[in-house]
Amino acid sequence: MDSKQRSRPSPMLPILDLSYANDPSRHHVLLEQLHDALFNVGFLYIKNHCVSAETISNLVTKLPKLFDQPNEVKAALSKLNSPHFLGYSGFAEETTLGEKDLREQFDFASELPMIWKESSDIPVNNERARDFTKLYWRLRGPNQWPREDLVPGFKKAYTEYHDALQALSHRFVHLVEEAFGIPVGTFDDFFLPRSGNLTNRNGDYMPPQHRIKLVKYPTSADKSRGQGVGAHKDSSGWLTFLYQVGQEEGLEVVGANGDWTPAPPIEGTFVVNFGNAFEAATEGAVKATVHRVKAPASTPNPRYSIPFFQGLPLDLTVSEIRSYIPESVRKLRPKSESMKDNGAISSFLDPRWDSLGESQLRKWIRSHEDVGRKWYGDSVVNFYLQ
Numbered sequence: 001m002d003s004k005q006r007s008r009p010s011p012m013l014p015i016l017d018l019s020y021a022n023d024p025s026r027h028h029v030l031l032e033q034l035h036d037a038l039f040n041v042g043f044l045y046i047k048n049h050c051v052s053a054e055t056i057s058n059l060v061t062k063l064p065k066l067f068d069q070p071n072e073v074k075a076a077l078s079k080l081n082s083p084h085f086l087g088y089s090g091f092a093e094e095t096t097l098g099e100k101d102l103r104e105q106f107d108f109a110s111e112l113p114m115i116w117k118e119s120s121d122i123p124v125n126n127e128r129a130r131d132f133t134k135l136y137w138r139l140r141g142p143n144q145w146p147r148e149d150l151v152p153g154f155k156k157a158y159t160e161y162h163d164a165l166q167a168l169s170h171r172f173v174h175l176v177e178e179a180f181g182i183p184v185g186t187f188d189d190f191f192l193p194r195s196g197n198l199t200n201r202n203g204d205y206m207p208p209q210h211r212i213k214l215v216k217y218p219t220s221a222d223k224s225r226g227q228g229v230g231a232h233k234d235s236s237g238w239l240t241f242l243y244q245v246g247q248e249e250g251l252e253v254v255g256a257n258g259d260w261t262p263a264p265p266i267e268g269t270f271v272v273n274f275g276n277a278f279e280a281a282t283e284g285a286v287k288a289t290v291h292r293v294k295a296p297a298s299t300p301n302p303r304y305s306i307p308f309f310q311g312l313p314l315d316l317t318v319s320e321i322r323s324y325i326p327e328s329v330r331k332l333r334p335k336s337e338s339m340k341d342n343g344a345i346s347s348f349l350d351p352r353w354d355s356l357g358e359s360q361l362r363k364w365i366r367s368h369e370d371v372g373r374k375w376y377g378d379s380v381v382n383f384y385l386q
């Protein structure tokens with residue numbers, strides 16, 4: 001594509017310059033823009049985000065090799081091997097809104113050991129101890145890595161990217177706190193060990209597990225563009241930081257007027273949006289904006305993308321999470337909208353799901369029933385499919 005054909009960013013989606021954060025004369029401009037993006041748009045780009053171009057390109061350049069491995073090699077990394085729903089899903093194996101998503105993907109996460117156990121030895125009176133027999137703890141566990149001889153340097157490049165995005169997500173959450181007018185560090189309880197005498201929630205620190213998808217939308221000979229991924233809200237985390245590789249377009253966002261707005265790749269940026277938990281925490285004041293991807297048509301290149309979903313403690317409940325958000329923020333929800341009317345939110349707030357972990361387990365089982373049946377059994381799957 002030559003530069004004349006390059007798409008221009010839609011003026012409806014703001015681009016925030018994070019270098020303003022370190023400039024005392026422009027810090028307030030950034031916070032005003034962020035406030036507007038949070039409460040009025042729900043989708044934004046960030047630039048000058050301090051994730052180095054080298055860290056990004058080290059991972060991006062591995063993607064063709066990763067996806068071009070023979071099908072049987074990729075199948076050996078299938079999600080079916082993993083009670084944590086980590087690993088490979090083949091082309092069009094997932095559906096959204098009853099239609100096949102024309103993409104293939106590897107789901108990775110922060111590399112963490114398994115902690116779920118079948119029976120508990122927690123003393124009954126120890127209120128602060130976490131009960132790792134709860135099924136949703138089984139979502140947490142290690143990655144399935146590609147073979148080093150087949151995709152050399154992948155694990156190192158992935159790990160550096162993960163760590164850089166994790167640091168970016170922490171910094172960005174601090175800006176969100178400032179834009180909310182709440183003390184910087186309020187949400188550190190979810191993500192970071194407390195310093196000094198302060199303890200984390202439940203007294204012990206356990207890093208949340210972030211998820212990173214590596215996605216390929218292959219080109220199609222078909223002129224009509226199919227569904228790359230259908231309209232959805234992100235439900236895997238608190239905030240999403242999406243890197244769109246190259247020039248291939250396709251991402252679209254529901255704008256404030258309800259129309260689909262393109263969110264094309266813009267060099268040197270990440271797209272940021274807010275997950276279901278964030279929307280639930282703010283009682284809808286900040287939207288988990290609906291978005292989708294159109295599959296590439298007969299373009300020369302496939303489209304690749306890398307969403308990073310910032311993890312939350314799985315045992316966090318919606319009411320607990322809400323207690324961190326002051327009424328001054330929650331009251332900014334649009335008056336016209338009732339929480340009950342929004343299916344995506346209400347399934348998150350359903351009192352049957354006792355925690356974010358449970359709503360995530362339900363989501364994973366619903367999108368990968370075969371993995372659910374293998375590792376969690378028919379009765380659990382049938383319960384969550386209802």
Ligand SMILES: O=C(O)CCC(=O)C(=O)O
Nearest residue numbers: 213215234251293305307
């Ligand atoms: O591929 C993209 O640009 C977005 C993918 C996405 O929205 C998702 O996987 O949740």
Ligand SMILES: [Fe+2]
Nearest residue numbers: 232233234291
């Ligand atoms: Fe998404």
